[in-house]
Amino acid sequence: MSTTTEPSAQGVAEQARPKMTRDVKRLVGGIVPANAATFAIIGAVTGILLPLQVQGIDPANKVANLAVVTSIGALVAMIAQPVAGTLSDRTRSRYGRRAPYIVGGALVGGLALVGMGSASSLVQITIAWVAVQVAYNFVLGPLSAILPDRIPRAVRGTFSAMAGLGVMLGAFAGQVLGASLAGSIGTGYVILAGVAFVTLTLFVVLNPDTPSTDLERPRFSVADFLRMFWVDPKAHPDFAWAFASRLLLYTGYFVATGYQLYILQDYIGLGDGAAAMIPVFGGISIVGLLISTVVSGPLSDRVGRRKVFVFASSALVGVAMLVPLVMPTVTGWVIFSILSALGFGMFQAVDTALISEVLPSGATYAKDLGVVNIAATLPQTLAPGVAGLIIVVFGGYAALFPVALTLSVLGAVAVWPIKAVR
Template identity: 60%
Template sequence: MVLGVLAGGLSLVGLAFANSIVGVAIAWVLVQVCYNFAQGPLSAIMPDRVPLSRRGTFAALSGIGLMVGALGGQIIGSLFFNSLAVGYLFFAAFSLVALTLFVVFNPDYSSKEMPAEPFRMGDFLRTFWVSPRRHPDFFWAFTGRLLLYTGYFAVTGFQLFILTDYLGVSEPQTVIPLLGIISLAGILLATVVSGPLSDKLGRRKIFVFISSIVTGAALVFPWVSPTLGSWMIMTLVAGLGFGMFQAVDTALVSEVLPSAKSFAKDLGVVNIAATLPQTLAPGVAGAIVLTFGYAGLFPVGIVLSILGAFAVWPIKAVR
């Protein structure tokens, strides 16, 4: 985790000083690779240390951290609107300090007494293929997350341009912090309630289903009424839906992992469903915008979110 966040920080430094499209592309790929190098083992902490009956609450807390980071970063990032290089350097240093403190103050259990299995490259590579036929619950959990994240980030990833070119906001940097606070309020409210409630009821799927439907429904507002007010309503409602999803879906996924011997790897595979949409959505969404305009993003996001909701119903191992 420390090596990943250190390399990610150095990649951000490279991004800060890149002065060509090729340089930006290379630095951004390295940022994605390195920070996900840290994210993989970080996500394995819950199944390693948290009992099943408390995973909804723990997932809620980790979801709060994730979304506070994403939206807080958005709010802080807007302060560097005219000083992008300084912003990259700030986030590089902040992430390094935060994750290093986590590692220092949350030591893992010793693995000295665990038998070390011989390393074989073929066995290692084969672990990254999880058969949908043998592990259908894992497949459906992965698919549901992939669909919702793609639908959500295809729209929100273009927020700056939607504000300026679709909604006519002349100074978006003055609005983005407010939108971040609105979204954060919805996320915190939904997360704090839904995570512990999911533990109490012993149910996961209904929460994930509702959260995906709510997130998709939120995108209707700016689609039918392209105003800043509608975007604010969407931001709040989508925050409620996405907050509920973050709080419960992580717990659901932790209960359908194929093998207790490979928590970190399996959760790393699941994380692809969260990171891939954020990486590919701008390209796919850009093609949609060029063809149909910004209004074309919303029906795509709605359909993908709804499909993500129904993807959880075939899961049998979790109620």
């Protein structure tokens, strides 16, 4: 298969240019609102609006029904992001390889969100949510490729920290919006769709990419396309261990937090007041997120180390899982929110930079990032079903936390064998 000449040329240019050019600074600043607008949808929809919509159709079976909807959506998302990455790697346009998918995905996803607001059955909700997941993963795959495409290695920790900050701020803003519009779900979907489309379009306009029309297009092969989900762990062991670490920690995190609304309703005992309290807990979390994200990314650049931060983040998330197990109260959930925010914020800030340094091929950045991002989306597929099964079998939410603790610790252990990154 022929390859583009871009990666080697880009590698030379990366070594020659200053660490922080004006364009790089604009990208570092712009990734915050771009990620925030996208992940506000995740925070609002998966955290509040979708669970309320599902609960409104069949309150008695809300846990099982939410597991079905979110599992199907996340399974499709897992497939969509590597596909989007592969297509964007091969795209040749005057706007570059990534921009058409970022803007187009935001438009299609926004229309799907608007349609989701009018859904009145579980089947309709599932179809609309699948469309939303596909569209916004066509945004996220190419958007994540900006890091290895255009950010010098020496400042990737800083960029990764700002990207993670955008994710967390977006999730929190989504929770606030979702709680405030809990009585008007359709309006919430329209607002989220509009904000995401405008923000992502501005990001592309203000950060134009180099045209890709002169790049050689790799030869297309059906066999290569079908193999795009596979990266040989023997040939690329560091990539495989980084994938495993992300998969384990994300699974542990989502096993515990994927049912946050229902946990607050039934386990913590807030009942009908749970939806209104989610932004309160989110506001508490944002303090920990800001501290860990802003400090960890640049600090990892300064000391030239990534793995120690992943160890610390996984340990913090693991400790956080103990708190609601022994203290199933509002106070316990406050402590849980702070500790998990410190740990997950640190992980978000550093893990993306670590992964960008173990990618197998410079010619397929977006595809490879799409593959490794399966480690973030697959837990969303597995966690609701696994968590629902745990709740049903053990008759309560308490059993979720030991499982989450174990997975978080294993996530820390998995980065130890990585050799290319300190």
